[in-house]
Amino acid sequence: MVEFDKLELPKEGTRITIENGELLVPHDPIIPFIEGDGIGREVINIARHILDEGVKKAYGGTHQIVWLETYAGGKAKELYGKLLPDDTITAIAHFFVGLKGPVRTPVSGGYRSVNVQLRQSLDLYANIRPIFHIEGVPTPIVHPETVDLVIFRENTEDLYGGLEWPAKSEPAKQIGNFLFQQLKVETRIDASLGLKVISEYGTKRIMRKAIQYALIHDRKRITLVHKGNIMKFTEGAFREWGYEVAKEEFGDITLTEKELEEKYNGTLPAGKIVVNDRITDAMFQEILLRPKNYDILVAPNLTGDYMSDAAAALIGGLGVAPGVNMGDHIAVFEAIHGTAPDIAGKNIANPSSAILSGILMLEYLGWQKAASTVFQAVRKTIQNGKVTADLARLLKGITSVSTTEFADRVIANMN
Numbered sequence: 291m292v293e294f295d296k297l298e299l300p301k302e303g304t305r306i307t308i309e310n311g312e313l314l315v316p317h318d319p320i321i322p323f324i325e326g327d328g329i330g331r332e333v334i335n336i337a338r339h340i341l342d343e344g345v346k347k348a349y350g351g352t353h354q355i356v357w358l359e360t361y362a363g364g365k366a367k368e369l370y371g372k373l374l375p376d377d378t379i380t381a382i383a384h385f386f387v388g389l390k391g392p393v394r395t396p397v398s399g400g401y402r403s404v405n406v407q408l409r410q411s412l413d414l415y416a417n418i419r420p421i422f423h424i425e426g427v428p429t430p431i432v433h434p435e436t437v438d439l440v441i442f443r444e445n446t447e448d449l450y451g452g453l454e455w456p457a458k459s460e461p462a463k464q465i466g467n468f469l470f471q472q473l474k475v476e477t478r479i480d481a482s483l484g485l486k487v488i489s490e491y492g493t494k495r496i497m498r499k500a501i502q503y504a505l506i507h508d509r510k511r512i513t514l515v516h517k518g519n520i521m522k523f524t525e526g527a528f529r530e531w532g533y534e535v536a537k538e539e540f541g542d543i544t545l546t547e548k549e550l551e552e553k554y555n556g557t558l559p560a561g562k563i564v565v566n567d568r569i570t571d572a573m574f575q576e577i578l579l580r581p582k583n584y585d586i587l588v589a590p591n592l593t594g595d596y597m598s599d600a601a602a603a604l605i606g607g608l609g610v611a612p613g614v615n616m617g618d619h620i621a622v623f624e625a626i627h628g629t630a631p632d633i634a635g636k637n638i639a640n641p642s643s644a645i646l647s648g649i650l651m652l653e654y655l656g657w658q659k660a661a662s663t664v665f666q667a668v669r670k671t672i673q674n675g676k677v678t679a680d681l682a683r684l685l686k687g688i689t690s691v692s693t694t695e696f697a698d699r700v701i702a703n704m705n
């Protein structure tokens with residue numbers, strides 16, 4: 291039996307379980323949510339309301355999400371005296387699926403990012419962002435409809451581990467001495483140092499997840515993005531290990547770009563997935579020039595971070611791109627923007643990213659009909675020119691609607 295410090299289990303609802311590696315979702319799953327800070331409080335509650343309406347519409351009352359509020363950020367600090375209480379981690383681990391708003395990370399005061407803590411505590415090693423365009427959303431490129439990417443960013447390793455030491459500190463001096471004495475490598479005496487960590491285990495599990503995703507979602511091309519030409523033993527190994535998983539664990543359904551050309555004359559046979567790789571800098575150019583040649587991208591943490599925001603810009607920016615942080619089974623769906631303190635509390639934030647993240651959550655639950663109901667309604671609302679200020683100001687002759695009015699329109703457009 292799960293035990294909480296302050297949370298109370300809902301009186302209704304059933305826990306999602308895992309059987310033989312599969313999610314077993316009841317008709318009334320208990321799903322923890324975190325409002326977060328700033329506009330999180332607005333967009334998450336609106337997203338929940340819209341998801342509830344979509345579920346009702348799709349299943350006529352037989353299905354229902356039973357929400358359990360958990361806390362991170364400002365509200366958590368008030369209630370528990372800390373930004374990320376154990377209750378929140380325990381609840382998400384116990385119920386497997388969560389919906390999360392953005393959380394402010396105070397810049398000073400030595401706070402660790404709540405988001406990083408959550409990802410590490412729950413081992414959410416895959417950050418997954420589908421990047422597709424919704425007609426009517428203003429974008430900086432001419433053919434946004436050709437963009438249909440899913441970015442898998444490794445979430446736990448690389449230069450993000452916090453393994454860095456300031457210039458002239460004792461650890462930096464000791465590491466500098468070690469490098470010089472043992473490896474004959476010279477670093478400048480006034481250099482800060484950081485450690486880039488990329489493991490076989492970490493790489494293989496993100497690649498495995500990407501291939502499994504491709505199988506479920508009928509995706510045909512997986513591209514490993516890396517800078518292995520320069521960083522041979524970290525990024526280069528990322529590439530090698532990625533190919534290894536494809537060959538050793540999915541050899542019957544994957545083939546390389548070379549095999550595709552040599553054996554199949556460039557035409558992908560039914561049921562196969564082609565695995566290739568691109569150097570990071572070239573890939574940044576490719577997503578702008580030839581996005582339609584790409585499908586799933588798998589990248590180490592730092593590159594994945596840059597690339598997912600750059601790709602989101604292609605289809606209209608952070609306000610309309612959804613995301614999820616996932617482990618083997620635990621999945622936390624979240625809007626990818628921050629707390630937007632400049633517009634918080636003004637009822638003008640765009641709730642689309644939070645709603646679209648919720649749609650991904652419905653898909654993960656296997657509630658495809660509800661996911662489609664909500665998605666069609668969001669799409670229709672945007673196509674009808676009913677958009678929030680962030681998008682309206684980029685469109686000619688469109689007056690913006692408020693966050694709540696946008697939500698009302700979405701609900702009215704459900705059929």
Ligand code: NAI
Nearest residue numbers: 392393394395405609626627628629630632633639640680
């Ligand atoms: P931000 O995403 O909050 O804001 C950047 C700009 O985009 C602002 O002008 C904002 O008004 C606008 N914007 C963002 N979301 C919007 C929406 N839904 N509708 C309309 N406009 C929107 O990024 P910033 O300013 O760098 O970060 C603010 C705070 O958020 C920081 O404390 C940061 O740590 C936190 N943050 C949290 C994240 C998370 O919890 N996953 C992710 C990114 C930032």
